[in-house]
Amino acid sequence: MTTRAEMMNGSGAAAILAAGVGAMALGVMAVAGDKSAVVKSSMIFYKPTGLLSGVTTVAILIWLGCWGLLEWRWRKRSVAAGRVCLVALVLLGAGVLLTFPPVGDLF
């Protein structure tokens, strides 16, 4: 049985990094859907909601897929949490910026 004192940081780092990747994926998908006719036409999963349905669904799948993979690889390990968390926060910041229309319009 794992005691509190034995807990590694891998599982937490995996969840944090995956959330950063998910945020970045959302921003990239939002821009791609807006700029590319091919992406736009292929991302309408639910017609009444339009492009938003595909953009968010794909971003969520990327987030959960990345989370599952990292959790599997890191859950019993200790990782360089400082670096992982920094990357996650940078990805989160970039994701937020990409969802902001004046920034997305730069691409």
Add this chain to the structure above:
Amino acid sequence: MQVTVRELWTMVHGMGFGALYLLACSGALVELWRITVGRGVGEMSDGQERFLKVYLLVMAVLAWGAVITGAYVVYPWYRAVAPVGTVDLSGYPQRLLMHSAATSGWHSLGMEWKEHVAWLTPMSITMVAFVFARYGRELGRHRQLRAAVLGFAVVSFAAAGVAGVFGAMINKHAPVQGGAVISLSDGGAK
């Protein structure tokens, strides 16, 4: 006193899930801040730890409720396409906003940002809830993890705030309305 089905769902989305999330988030941020700066972790009892775990889980449910009802219930009514020749655009909020240069920014900036950035809220707070559920008080031993958790919680609050402010203003300029009418009371003549 009456309310339409579309108005009721808009209230469920914005006030039921969104506003409640923002209220809950302010409390969670205080608690996560206490944990992050190192005070409060050692003092936290089993009951308090359990409470915060459930509290963050409920917040995640609220956040997912807000984006799912927003995107799949309210948004289709917002972006409905008006038949050619329609003069009264009151049933087509997006078209109504885009019809005037004075209001088009509420869609082109407000809704375009809100509809995407809002999804960062459930993603972030789900991660926060998971990490706290997994580590509990032990988070106090992981300085970088708890700092990142606090950062994501702050962004989830900000993203929900952006969505809430633009949602309220958009609904003020072009309300989502229509559908079946629900009578709440006959009002009574005075």
